Amino acid sequence: MKQSxxxxxxxxxxxxxxxxxxxxxxxxxxSLSALLLEPYFEIQLVTCNFGILPTGExxxxxxxxxxxxxxxxxxxxxxxxxxxxxxKKDGFPNGAINYIxxxxxxxxxxxxxxxxxxxxLRRDDRVPRLEHSEIQSFEDKYKILYCSPLxxxxxxxxxxxxxxxxxxxxxxxxxxxxCDYEAELREYLYREIGEEETSKLFPRSHKQxxxxxxxxx
Amino acid sequence: MKQSxxxxxxxxxxxxxxxxxxxxxxxxxxSLSALLLEPYFEIQLVTCNFGILPTGExxxxxxxxxxxxxxxxxxxxxxxxxxxxxxKKDGFPNGAINYIxxxxxxxxxxxxxxxxxxxxLRRDDRVPRLEHSEIQSFEDKYKILYCSPLxxxxxxxxxxxxxxxxxxxxxxxxxxxxCDYEAELREYLYREIGEEETSKLFPRSHKQxxxxxxxxx
Numbered sequence: 001m002k003q004s005x006x007x008x009x010x011x012x013x014x015x016x017x018x019x020x021x022x023x024x025x026x027x028x029x030x031s032l033s034a035l036l037l038e039p040y041f042e043i044q045l046v047t048c049n050f051g052i053l054p055t056g057e058x059x060x061x062x063x064x065x066x067x068x069x070x071x072x073x074x075x076x077x078x079x080x081x082x083x084x085x086x087x088k089k090d091g092f093p094n095g096a097i098n099y100i101x102x103x104x105x106x107x108x109x110x111x112x113x114x115x116x117x118x119x120x121l122r123r124d125d126r127v128p129r130l131e132h133s134e135i136q137s138f139e140d141k142y143k144i145l146y147c148s149p150l151x152x153x154x155x156x157x158x159x160x161x162x163x164x165x166x167x168x169x170x171x172x173x174x175x176x177x178x179c180d181y182e183a184e185l186r187e188y189l190y191r192e193i194g195e196e197e198t199s200k201l202f203p204r205s206h207k208q209x210x211x212x213x214x215x216x217x
Numbered sequence: 218m219k220q221s222x223x224x225x226x227x228x229x230x231x232x233x234x235x236x237x238x239x240x241x242x243x244x245x246x247x248s249l250s251a252l253l254l255e256p257y258f259e260i261q262l263v264t265c266n267f268g269i270l271p272t273g274e275x276x277x278x279x280x281x282x283x284x285x286x287x288x289x290x291x292x293x294x295x296x297x298x299x300x301x302x303x304x305k306k307d308g309f310p311n312g313a314i315n316y317i318x319x320x321x322x323x324x325x326x327x328x329x330x331x332x333x334x335x336x337x338l339r340r341d342d343r344v345p346r347l348e349h350s351e352i353q354s355f356e357d358k359y360k361i362l363y364c365s366p367l368x369x370x371x372x373x374x375x376x377x378x379x380x381x382x383x384x385x386x387x388x389x390x391x392x393x394x395x396c397d398y399e400a401e402l403r404e405y406l407y408r409e410i411g412e413e414e415t416s417k418l419f420p421r422s423h424k425q426x427x428x429x430x431x432x433x434x
Binding site for chain 2: 017035036039040116121123132135139145146147148149150151152153154156157160161164165
């Protein structure tokens, strides 16, 4: 006897999922993550902003170009303060970026109507990075699903996928305002300890990229 | 000055990539992997067959239903013999499945015209599983790119994505012929050491799933 159906033995939460909330920095990775999920879910982009730089507005403009809904999430300023302490203690930003990403995921997961959260983490990313057990705890605690659509892809494959779908601009970092955690973290430290001390804490970044628009085939 | 272009500083190999060869078992995961890559690459499905069971033909029929090109890869029988030895030594099939998957990847990577290889590995898969350093060596050695499109997704999210795109049938394992490595490995051992001994080496599987057709929206 043949029985055809789509899915069996799924979590009850699974049946309800129609929307994916994608953490969005305006960069290539989070944009491509949204594109990959688009055939399967309604996409809602979400950008974290601490009120230090206008990253919410910039990201909102890029989201509009991509044709996705967008919202700004306002985490407590305390999180940025704590992250700044972590950078100063460590001497480099990795731990702090990881810290902000986790707090952002938790804040988003605690909102109403969240079913599936996605971020733009790649296979080669060292930070932020979540362990398998951490992902399971996160999903169980908040009764949501979490995914990183690019986790199975390396940089060159991702570049190839972007090439035919997104128009990117690359400029010296002073010109472009990136909407990621590092932008505000750096600005926060800059105001607190000055340019020279801040620049010692972050790896020198040559060029930054930002998504300009979408290539619709 | 604004400069718009798609990608810079890419490997020379990257520019050429138009085709993705997806290792295909006829199951949900490898089918969804192909679907995820479809907007970005030409898809060529590839099924390994040792000549023990007609898994190549079965997989070919499913590939046709999905609308993808398909080819059968014939690894050396020695690989299956060695895998059978590993199962008997270990007392369970994980190491052997890992072993066959690696040999299959290498065999495929060594063929002409291979640019990007994909498999259906998921975040929750324990086997097969490739470490990050192993992936890098593999890509460097064969000058190809490798990806696992589902690696950033958990089971429930994958089920949800399948639900709206694939029609699945689930039956007792005796009825369905799966086209994965385990099918032929099990059959090989069955012929060598009999049903009772073989069944002790494999976890009891209740139901198996196979893709029937595609839901085109």
